[in-house]
Amino acid sequence: MTTLFAPTCRQTGSKNNAKERAMTTINRQWRLKTRPVGAPSTETWDYTETEIPTITDGQLLIKIDYISIDPAMRGWLNDAKSYIKPVQIGEVMRAGTVGEVIESKHEKFAVGDYVAGHDGVQSYAVSDGTGLHKVDPNLAPLPYYLGVLGMPGMTGYFGLLKTGQPKAGETVVVSGAAGAVGSLVGQIAKIKGCRVVGIAGGSEKCKFLVDELGFDATIDYKNENVKKALKQTCPNGVDVYFDNVGGDILNDVLTQINLHARIVICGAISQYNNTEAVKGPSNYLSLPGQPRPYGRHCGV
Ligand SMILES: NC(=O)c1ccc[n+]([C@@H]2O[C@H](COP(=O)([O-])OP(=O)(O)OC[C@H]3O[C@@H](n4cnc5c(N)ncnc54)[C@H](OP(=O)(O)O)[C@@H]3O)[C@@H](O)[C@H]2O)c1
The missing domain is CATH 3.90.180.10 (Medium-chain alcohol dehydrogenases, catalytic domain)
Structure with missing residues (x-):
């Protein structure tokens, strides 16, 4: 078990x-x-x-x-x-x-x-x-x-499995990875046989994701260049992106998205306190062919 x-x-x-x-x-x-x-x-x-x-x-x-x-x-x-x-x-x-x-x-x-x-x-x-x-x-x-048996758990479970539809061997990237939703998404993706890369802030959280939760790799967005780190940690591109943060990180992940990838728009915490207009993705033109566009996932 x-x-x-x-x-x-x-x-x-x-x-x-x-x-x-x-x-x-x-x-x-x-x-x-x-x-x-x-x-x-x-x-x-x-x-x-x-x-x-x-x-x-x-x-x-x-x-x-x-x-x-x-x-x-x-x-x-x-x-x-x-x-x-x-x-x-x-x-x-x-x-x-x-x-x-x-x-x-x-x-x-x-x-x-x-x-x-x-x-x-x-x-x-x-x-x-x-x-x-x-x-x-x-x-x-x-x-x-x-937590795991409540709203964040249901959000991560259904958001990843129903909307993200991960398959064994695929690369799943999750932002807000050390948070309530992201930490569960990463663990469920591992159970499904995926390669999992978590984006989180700070070395302590990143170490926890790998050492305790079994993530394959992490990107410390506060101390690393996310676009460059994505190329290194996802050499075969990104098949599922579970987005909890929006903004610049979403934009950077879009540059590494594979054909037929699924993007779960769960949340955009980087934008919630904005006093100016919410930043939308500007890198969508670099998306390959037809990634499946999904609407906002809502938890239960
Ligand atoms: N659609 C739905 O039904 C549904 C349901 C539940 C949650 N959500 C959304 O899912 C997301 C995560 O929720 P949660 O309950 O897991 O939250 P949480 O446990 O509070 O974790 C959120 C994490 O986001 C990171 N963060 C904060 N500001 C950031 C920024 N500017 N850029 C990048 N990362 C930032 C922080 O981690 P670091 O220290 O790593 O930065 C924080 O710990 C939120 O956007 C929330 O609104 C949606």
Whole structure:
């Protein structure tokens, strides 16, 4: 059996049990104060303390144990049309969460159940069950439901296998390779018998990808010329490019793309804090013949 390294989620929160509920009435919350221009800062947020709400019929109260801080959250701060509505000024910041049900007047959820959902950057959440699913701490540690068994895991798995369609012997390049999605993409590609090259920032991350996760080669985009390093690490060109970062790195990989290659446009983290227009690829004219053009891959 192959064991995948499971990236831990970016979580906060205490691991006290439901008894904590009796010891506090305070809900600690982070709310959106202003829409950031460029990178968010402390000015973006308001910290508030409110009373833990009382539930009514059809509702449940969740004590949030783990919060996932994801790149997509940056997009939710913009007042722009997207796949999901923006977080409104004054609202608790949306975030993926895992927590324990500590009160319930909902027929499908009982006290003691653990649930994953998008219940925000706060210590307690009232829910009517929408978007929640139960998770089992006996099957996997709770943080895994925000990582390898959650949205990043599903994104990497389906993005690579369904959209990227890697075949044994092919060369797969993944950017953001040491991140939650990229680290799984590389490991799945290895399981499928591919040669895997990861692009990441810094020697420590690159060493981890090769030594711990079994990548064949890496490119340290912060200290190497990516275009030159791609020629060296991918002598037979690139068959699948799983793009998490966009911008200049996407542009450089396009120069090494093979005929019939697949490009998975998963994300473009290098562009999310842009204050100017998003950089599109300018090297597309160097693409050979007919690489399969794919739309944006969306995780589940
Ligand atoms: N389409 C979907 O459904 C879906 C779902 C989940 C995630 N995504 C996207 O997938 C990407 C990765 O998500 P994740 O959860 O794996 O994020 P993550 O764990 O936070 O990792 C992101 C990594 O990106 C790298 N990075 C940041 N700025 C960069 C830049 N300017 N240039 C190059 N690399 C940069 C950083 O690593 P280094 O230290 O190596 O720079 C960072 O650790 C994001 O673009 C996200 O929006 C899409």
